[in-house]
Amino acid sequence: MTDPLSPLDRPNSYIGRTVPRPNLERLVEGRGTYVSDMTLPRMGHVVFVRSPYAHARILEIDTSVAKQAAGVIAVVTGAELVEQCSPWVGVLSHLKGLKSAPQHAMAVDRVCWQGEAVCAVVANSRAQAEDAAEQVQVRYEELEPVTDMRTALEPHIPVIHPELGDNLAFERSLDAGEVDKAFAEADAVAEAEFVFGRHTGVTLEARAVLADWNPGERRLTVYQGTQAPHMMQNIFAKHLALEEAQVRVVCKDVGGSFGIKVHVYADEMATAALSKRLKRPVKFVADRIESFVTDIHARDHVCKGRIAVKQDGTITAFAIDDLTGIGPYSMYPRTSAIEANQVVNLVGGPYQARNYRARARVVFQNKNVMCQYRAVGHPIACSVTEGLVDLAARAIGMDPLVIRSKNLIRDDAYPTDSPSGLKFEALSHHASLAKLKQMMDYDGLRAEQKRLRQQGIYRGIGIASFIEVTNPSAAFYGVGGARISSQDGVSVRMDATGAIIVQTSLTEQGQGSEALTAQVVASALGVALEKVRVILGDTDNTPYGGGTWASRGAGIGGEAAWQAGKALRMNILKVAGTILQTVPELLDIDQGVVVDKATGRERIGLDEVARITYFRPDTLPADFQAELLATRHYVPRQYPFAFTNGIQASWLEVDTETGFVTLLNHWCVEDCGTIINPQLVDEQIRGGVVQGLGAALFEHCRYDERGQLTNGTMADYLVPMASEMPDIEVGHVVSPTLESELGAKGAGEAGTAGAAAAVANAVNDALDPFDVTITEIPLTPSVILKALGQRSG
């Protein structure tokens, strides 16, 4: 049936309305159920003995004393656990040439980073397990660690996995247009080396998993804070030698994820394997130091960039050479090459220039594993691109906003593509820029900046345009052979009282998946939001689907919810039509009541339709079967990704005496298509921006040359706190994707994509009178003072 009413025009539509999330009450009362809160009968607690070395051979593990300690259930070494859990290799076939070595749940004969688990102690309490873990004696022979990614490929540096031949995990090159010619004919060429520190997710609830192998049922139930339960179901089955049908993954409340909790962690696999081995529930909750040394790290890039520009402001070429260090293994199953691949895809993405050359190299090192964290690759690509655009503007003496408006892809140029082959359906760079300029009062701030400089106060404005990958199709992982679903499914049913129950394959870690699903279904059906209950995060009780990652919830799971809601509405109207002896096409549902479509006259309540369907089917015609359940799935097919776009600006002050940066204001205008819940979108943007600001100014996993993490506490690893953060103004331009009826694209990563670039550009703008350019983050006081000192010295 074609529906003449768009999602926004449905009677009493919740699309585009700010309503509170239905699941918040239990969380504000402290009645959530996070994995770390859970206990099961006979549950053991596992604590891991972890390597103190970045690279070492394991000579001997003596567990005899530990096994005798009070409360100990079992002590299991990595070599012993191989029986229960097979190793994995984090590669995907569409990332040509990507290689990695087999990784085990715990190290078997060699450790490759500080923090890798070598032995597990399971005891009746966590304290007992920790006590006994101290009694495990491990003898190591330390090996030379490879820590500096810049030298990792040099011939005198040891190869971490000799069977791979070298320390190069992946390399990709791209050459589009006439790059050499563009640089030769440029009026100015600017270049810089951009340095991005390693940082990490620091979810407030650390990773946690509770695995329960029940030999009686021959089923494994895993309670896990994961973003992708169906992916994990497949992985547990595959490596623990089970059928997928024997594994159930349940995902209750999750204390933050941001991409940290979408990967396969060795210690979590070990926990499940231990449960199978010991035939009882086993729980693992990382403590904070374990989080710092084992949660995936992110970024860690050195990227050389060049830009060619004409005197009239036309940018003619970009060229980059990116190097990133990913630790000793490519993560499984999403791999650690996606970020570098994204950098190659995205640099120059907002701009018209057609000449682009890129190389990215991904190298192994003896540091913690590195993988996809919120905005994967975008902050790197955006900082490099926007840093280069500012350098080009400076080289030809042009205002940063003016050079952008000269070069951003025109709003009427769509559909179009990028030199790296990205397809853009509809973006709004110029409308976004115009909106940003007005929101921030650009001209007023420039005047204020000039006035304050005369008083020795150095303030800067930084601008960053960006594009963002959202709504990923199978092009992201599926085509590379990973069993990671890019489609989502939603089932909607009406119960015997007329209430609505929705099961979705999306997951919730606070973004609002539950809320957006309820809003979409309530709108599609025509019922009050309070009538809709959403069930998610359970492989036994939801349709099969991808879960929550890569900004896909609203765009993919939301559309599936819309389609399922529509289908159920039609099913309900068929029943109502039969009862009322009319055709369903003449009816609609509004606020839980079947009405005449033309007049809105109330005909029959949904509770009555349900009552007749379930209890008096004898009153319906013999050849009519009511179906008050509908399931629909959705995946984008036309575009591999729905690109969104946006632009951010930072206004800040640099204290040139101390090197401290004070953030004064931050703006973000973005275009995520149809907005389902404005408040949730804005808060996703703000949260994302602040994660980007943390990366820009504070966050850094600092390793010494032996591969030791030197700041593994929250006192030493700085995260953004309330008093350091500015208020963030968010604006929107709306260009819906026409691929779906809802038209929603993703918004979860836009904030993180551009925030650091805006800050770095603002710092350089503030320091313009000193003629320094800093292209390194985090922009700590010492980095800034060093740059200022070098200039004067």
Next chain:
Amino acid sequence: MDKKVITLTVNGESHRLEVEARTHLADVLRDELALTGTHIGCEHGVCGACTIRVDGAITRACLLLAVQAEGAMIETIEGLSETGEIRDLQDAFRNRNALQCGYCTPAMLITAQDLLLHNPTPDRATIRDHISGNYCRCTGYQAIVDAVDTVAKARQAAGERP
């Protein structure tokens, strides 16, 4: 490990507990009393997720050994929800979406209430300062500041004592 017997009043209920001397109060609340609304984020006193009230003062439960709390009057998010003392803050957090994953939220609410009890008319900078010992990875803080600000103004307008 030697255990000690302590007496605590938690959310108005008296408890006699046997605890090891090394066990911090957050673990006792969560593991012994199943009051899992008190969260643990770092166990070294930085993140603020374990904030509770001990004899009326906000305290990091991971920094206090249970034995040090002998005889104390302890209030957790469960108790403050039950009494209704922070109902308006809870409503404001929900309406303003001042929580995403909710893991920081119980402690954030208790910290916000502490501010409003001591300073009924805080400006935004004061609110930001007061919650600066409570880490939130999800929200970026602005929605939390807005929610607290709204409640401060509403309490003022209602002319209540805070």
